[in-house]
Amino acid sequence: MNTTTHPLLQAFFPYGDVIAAVLRIMGVCADGQDSDDGSHDWSHLIRVWKLVAEIAADDPALDLEMLAVSVLLHDCVQVEKTDPRRAQASRLSAEKASEVLRTLGWNAARIDATAHVIEAHSFSAAIEPRTNEARVLRDADRLDAIGAIGIARTFYVAGRNGSRLYDPLDPFATDRELDDRRFALDHFETKLLHLADGLTTATARRIGERRIATMRAYVELLRDEIATPRSTA
Structure with missing residues (x-):
């Protein structure tokens, strides 16, 4: 994957290496297709990460690598707003993210924590965030x-x-x-x-x-x- 041209790798600096690894596992290459949903495409991920970084500046204890991966994967299973499964979208994304992170070699506790960050971001799911990382992603996604x-x-x-x-x-x-x-x-x-x-x-x-x-x-x-x-x- 070309780290100088892929928009996500540039935008998620300095976490380009882990972002590139996740994208490779998901089969996304540098010239791969973006989402066909313009409200949940790469530009959405870039905007949310920018907001996450701005919010996280107030809390140096946050796991920013976890947050970068959570932003990347928080909509990895996309469900249209008119779909009756809409409220399950963040749970489905969390499950898929967990599979990716197991392949990446993350330990079980960190995978579970990341899955919660992803699952709790959704307005439709109505899951109360239990960690500061989950609160930050939910706030950033709502701001967008x-x-x-x-x-x-x-x-x-x-x-x-x-x-x-x-x-x-x-x-x-x-x-x-x-x-x-x-x-x-x-x-x-x-x-x-x-x-x-x-x-x-x-x-x-x-x-x-x-x-x-x-x-x-x-x-x-x-x-x-x-x-x-x-x-x-």
Whole structure:
């Protein structure tokens, strides 16, 4: 694998060696295909690792190599949001990650700890993180779902799953139940604008506050642009 060209090896510095080893075990080569899901592709992994590194700067006791591997593998089994198995995705990823790390030669305790980091990151799984590494990955993954990138990912996923942008008669669900399976805009209120409430680390909370403000500002701009003109009759 070419360590000078593969985007993941460059982004995960200084843990490129272990990342390269994991990718080899998984059969991913330097010119291999990225995920076909643009919301969970290599760029997502790179963004989450950047956030992990920023959050982890406050805690020198964290196992950063474990976190690097956890970021790389946290979505290694991808399940569409419309799939009934969605809540099992992080558990399935943790199981696959454990197989990879056994091949890599990690000991059982460290494999189990990494599996927990991966399993507990998921919002859908609702697993409470028991370690600081698990808290950091969960915070970083949630931060990547909000802010400007969160807005982009929301509408990308909506298009991928065949949802509409918003309900043309009642965009902000004034007189109807929210339904984020049908309308992308509903997802802001059903989930995204509340994600920062569950952040556990001080750095993540600071970042989350800024990103939620960005999303609220966007919603207000959108409200102005799609407002229905009042009748003059």
